[in-house]
Amino acid sequence: MAETQTPARPAPPAARSEPPTAPARRRRPPRATAGTARLAALLVSPTLLVLGVVVLYPTIVALQQSLYGTRGLDPKTGFVEDSEPFVGLQNFAAIFGEAGSRFWxxxxxxxFLTVTTVLLETLIGVAMALIMHRAFRGRALVRASILIPWAIPTAVTGLLWRWIFHSDGIANALIGHQVLWTTEGFHAKVAVIVADVWKTAPFVGLLVLAGLQVIPDEVYEAARIDGAGVLRRFRHITLPLVKPALLVAVLFRTLDALRMFDLPYILIGAQKTSVETLSMLAQDQAANVRFGPASAYAVILFVYVFLIALAFVRLLGADIVGDDGRPARRRRRLPRRPQGVAA
Structure with a gap:
């Protein structure tokens, strides 16, 4: 019997090769830090509000007040004005013109006082931090005694050093001849520098000490095994690792010294050409009921302090908000590879 062969079924048409479609974009899950950021903003908002009221509002008022003159006789009408006349930028022009010698x-x-005091305070403060960081008997007593000058109010410090620099005081007894420290001359600057360094060098030492305490001892031990001496360890280990804290301390002290007023005012006195600062000059104008020029001096001092702070943060990398002293950089995201493509 002949075998019946069933016809073969035709093969199905080949499937068309379609290009792979891009995967559907997945919805990003909510970041875990979103709630933390909102909570942080909520907690910081009262501080920002207080800073806005205490700092921003007086700055705007001082800028507005600097555009007005003083009350007095109007040369055009011959009458005494009840309100302060609007003079525009005349107060600033007078500062750099008629009153230029006193301003400069x-x-x-x-x-000069800022550069000198901050430099000496940095050197002495680093030395204090190195002493307080070493382990020895009575270290707690040394730390407490070093920090006492910083805890004394500036007015009390000025009176204390005024008594020391008196004509019959301790300073003249030590040097062996009489010097009138609280009168005009370079010795008045020396008196202010000595008093300010004595008071604020412990502040620099305290911040540098905080930076020293986070350096692991293993780093120094490894350098000591490699044969590095004391100076080499200080230059290549201590200074680079303590630099963030040191820059912040120098920045704070520089901004504080630029606004120096109470110490020379109490120690030497007002209207002393040798030690008159911008803050003392603004106070002198305000005391004479010349609020427009006083506000102009205050605005110039504000701009000066702002530029110095900007230079510290931008050029020297002073870290006051971050961790490494550098601004945070956005990470570049690599493009996603389509599915099915080998890496």
């Missing part, structure tokens, strides 16, 4: 004297006094 106060400006250079402020700059």
């Amino acid at each position: 004297n106060a400006f250079w006094n402020t700059t």
Whole structure:
């Protein structure tokens, strides 16, 4: 019997090769830090509000007040004005013109006192931090005694050093001849520098000490095994690792020294050409009921302090908000590979 062969079924048509479609974009899950950021903003908002009221509002008022003159006789009408006349930028023009000599004297006094005191405070403060960081018997007593000058109010410090620099005081007894420290001359600057360094060098030492305490001892031990000496360990280990804390301390002290007022005012006195600073000059104008020029001096001092702070943060990398002293950079996201493509 002949075998019946069933016809073969035709093969199905080949499936068309379609290009792979891009995967559907997945919805990103909510970040875990979103709630934390909102909570942080909520907690910081009262502080920002207080800073806005205490700092921003007085700055705007001072800028507005600097555009007005003083009350007095109007040369055009011959009558005494009840309100302060609007003079525009005349107060600033007078500062750099008619009152230029006094302004530049106060400006250079402020700059000289700031540079000198901050430099000495940095050197002495680092030495204090290194001493307080070493382990020895009585270290707690040494730390407490070093921090006492910083705890004393500035007015009390000025009176204390005024008594020391008196004509019959301890300073003249130590040097062996009489010097009138609280009168005009370079010795008045020296008196202010000594008093300010004595008071605020412990502040620098305290911040540097906080930076020293986070350096692991294993780093120094490894350097000691490699044969590094004391100076080499200080230069290549201590200074680089303590730099963030040191820069913040120097920044704070610089901004504080640029606004120096109470110490030279109490120690030496008002209207002393040798030690008159921009803050003292603004106070002198305000005491004479010349609020427009006083506000102009205050605005110039504000701009000066702002530029110095900006230079510290931008050029020197002073870290006051971050961790490494550098601004945070956004990460570049790599493009996603389509599914099915080998890496």
